Amino acid sequence: MRLILASASPRRRDLLGQIGVLPDAVDPADIDETPRKAELPAAYAARVAAEKGALVAARHPGALILSGDTVVAAGRRILPKAESEAEVRACLDLLSGRRHRVYSAITLIDAAGVARHRLSTSIVIFKQLERSEIDRYTASGEGLGKAGGYAIQGRAAGLIRSIQGSHSAIMGLPLYETRTLLEAAGYPLDRRDFE
Ligand SMILES: Cc1cn([C@H]2C[C@H](O)[C@@H](COP(=O)(O)OP(=O)(O)OP(=O)(O)O)O2)c(=O)[nH]c1=O
Numbered sequence: 001m002r003l004i005l006a007s008a009s010p011r012r013r014d015l016l017g018q019i020g021v022l023p024d025a026v027d028p029a030d031i032d033e034t035p036r037k038a039e040l041p042a043a044y045a046a047r048v049a050a051e052k053g054a055l056v057a058a059r060h061p062g063a064l065i066l067s068g069d070t071v072v073a074a075g076r077r078i079l080p081k082a083e084s085e086a087e088v089r090a091c092l093d094l095l096s097g098r099r100h101r102v103y104s105a106i107t108l109i110d111a112a113g114v115a116r117h118r119l120s121t122s123i124v125i126f127k128q129l130e131r132s133e134i135d136r137y138t139a140s141g142e143g144l145g146k147a148g149g150y151a152i153q154g155r156a157a158g159l160i161r162s163i164q165g166s167h168s169a170i171m172g173l174p175l176y177e178t179r180t181l182l183e184a185a186g187y188p189l190d191r192r193d194f195e
Pocket residue numbers: 006007008009011012028029068069070071072081102145146147148150151152153170171172
């Protein structure tokens with residue numbers, strides 16, 4: 001059974017590897033990720049994960065397709081995937097000293113073309129950040145290319161007071177839900193147990 005990871009994110013590949021799953025191919029979906037007007041963060045994450053999966057499934061008939069989308073939200077506000085230092089700084093200014101949510105959606109399309117979806121919601125609380133902490137974090141470059149301008153798997157962990165939910169989901173792929181969907185689709189898991 002061929003498994004295609006529909007993602008350009010090296011984090012998603014590494015996370016899959018953490019549960020012993022090695023995709024047969026990685027084929028990212030390049031879609032327009034602009035939120036719709038008044039679209040709520042959870043619905044947005046779910047929609048984008050589903051759209052990425054559908055696009056890539058069309059290129060691989062008969063394969064399993066796994067896609068995901070991770071969105072950082074302050075209330076109803078969707079934070080960008082930070083693409084500049086200014087965006088990282090703006091995200092940290094907003095997240096400092098408060099709790100926010102991280103929505104991590106996945107879609108698995110099975111060999112028959114049936115799509116199954118899961119959404120994992122986590123709550124993250126940053127400490128009240130000093131100006132110098134924001135300056136240093138921004139300059140580190142770690143927040144670039146990350147939803148909400150930070151990476152919990154990196155030095156941002158030293159600025160985060162608590163998380164509630166799933167660490168893997170915040171990083172980009174909710175592993176519990178991923179395993180559940182792969183299992184439901186008949187994908188052979190835990191093969192190393194039998195070797
Ligand atoms: C909040 C957070 C996000 N991220 C990353 C995970 C995702 O790569 C990225 C969110 O962007 P996504 O649009 O979910 O994914 P992507 O563009 O990197 O890859 P693709 O669309 O091809 O699947 O932010 C972290 O690595 N650590 C974190 O703590």
